[in-house]
Amino acid sequence: MRKITVGTLIAAIAGVAANLVGPTGVAHAAGEWVNEVKAIPRPIEPAGMALPVTAAQVNPAHEAWAQQTFDQRMAYNVTEPVLIPVAGPRAPVADGPAVILVPGGGFLYLAIDNEGYDVAQRLNGLGVRVFILKYRTAPAPDSFEGFHRLLADRFQRGAPIQSKIDPLTFAVADTQAAIRLVRAHAKDWRVDPKRVGLLGFSAGAVTSLAAVQANLPDARPDFVGLIYGPTAGSPPPNPPPLFSAIAADDRFFNKQDLGLITGWRASGSPVEFHLYSAGGHGFASHPTGATSDAWFDQLALWLRAQGITGR
Numbered sequence: 001m002r003k004i005t006v007g008t009l010i011a012a013i014a015g016v017a018a019n020l021v022g023p024t025g026v027a028h029a030a031g032e033w034v035n036e037v038k039a040i041p042r043p044i045e046p047a048g049m050a051l052p053v054t055a056a057q058v059n060p061a062h063e064a065w066a067q068q069t070f071d072q073r074m075a076y077n078v079t080e081p082v083l084i085p086v087a088g089p090r091a092p093v094a095d096g097p098a099v100i101l102v103p104g105g106g107f108l109y110l111a112i113d114n115e116g117y118d119v120a121q122r123l124n125g126l127g128v129r130v131f132i133l134k135y136r137t138a139p140a141p142d143s144f145e146g147f148h149r150l151l152a153d154r155f156q157r158g159a160p161i162q163s164k165i166d167p168l169t170f171a172v173a174d175t176q177a178a179i180r181l182v183r184a185h186a187k188d189w190r191v192d193p194k195r196v197g198l199l200g201f202s203a204g205a206v207t208s209l210a211a212v213q214a215n216l217p218d219a220r221p222d223f224v225g226l227i228y229g230p231t232a233g234s235p236p237p238n239p240p241p242l243f244s245a246i247a248a249d250d251r252f253f254n255k256q257d258l259g260l261i262t263g264w265r266a267s268g269s270p271v272e273f274h275l276y277s278a279g280g281h282g283f284a285s286h287p288t289g290a291t292s293d294a295w296f297d298q299l300a301l302w303l304r305a306q307g308i309t310g311r
Helices: 006-015 032-036 113-124 144-155 167-184 203-214 259-266 291-305
Strands: 038-040 064-068 072-076 082-086 096-102 109-111 129-134 191-201 223-227 242-247 271-276
Touching (some): 032 144, 082 167, 096 113, 096 203, 167 203, 259 271
Parallel strands (some): 096 129, 096 191, 223 242
Antiparallel strands (some): 038 064
C-alpha cells in the first residue's frame, strides 16, 4: 500500500514557490506573500481542551503568532496540542455531527483563520459541532525574525527542511487524540459519536489522510474531507465517505495522479471528488473568481446527501 507521507508535501514545498491567495483574490506567486508577514501578539483564544501527549516533541521555542497583511493569522511553534470548540450563534442540534478542522501550513505553522476560524463560521450554519485542532508544528526559531527567515528559505528559495523529527508523526497523533476526545465527550458536546469527521487542508489534508490510513478503530473518522490535499496513494480497507476538492493549478499536488480517488471508489465507499480548473492552493476562505469558490457549498450539499447533516 502506497501511503502519502510528510515527505510528499515537504518535497513539493522545497521544489516550488507557494501560491497563496491575497486580499483581492489575486494569487501571490514566487512566495511574495512571505514579505507581507508581520509579528503579532499571541491572542486570547476561545477556551480549548489540552490533548494528551504520548510522545513528547523536543522544542524549546515558545508558541508565537504572525499575520499576513490581509488579516490571516499564523500560529507557529505549537508545542501543546489543543482542541478548540468553536461555538456558533445558536446551540448545535442534539446528537449532531462533529467536524474537526485540521489547518495546513506546511507543518511549519497553522493557517488558523483561512482554514480554521473562517471555515468554522460557515460550518456552524449547518448545525455541525465544530472544533479546530491546534496540532504540534515543526520546531522553528524562537524569534519572529528567525521564523520569517525560515518562511523565506522554504517558500521563496525552496531550501529543504532541516528537522530531526517527522512533524507528520505528531500531527497524526494529535488528530487521533482529538477524535478520541470528541467521542469521549460526545454527550457533553451534544455530538453523535458515530458522526465525527475530519476536514483537512493542505498539510492538514495530508494529516487527515494519514489518520485514515492508520485505521485505528478508536481514532477512525466517520467521514473525511481533503481540501487541496493528496490525490495519490491508497486508502485502507473499508474507508469512510470521502469529499475531496482540488484545483488543477494547485502548485503542490497538481502532478499527482488520482490513484487515491480511484482506490477509494473501488472500495465501495462513497466518494465526491471536485477537480476545479483553477483556484490555486489555499482557497479555503478566499474567493478567487474561479469555480473553486463553490467548494464549501458543494461540501454542504454532500454532507446533507450523505445524511451527515439534516439540512
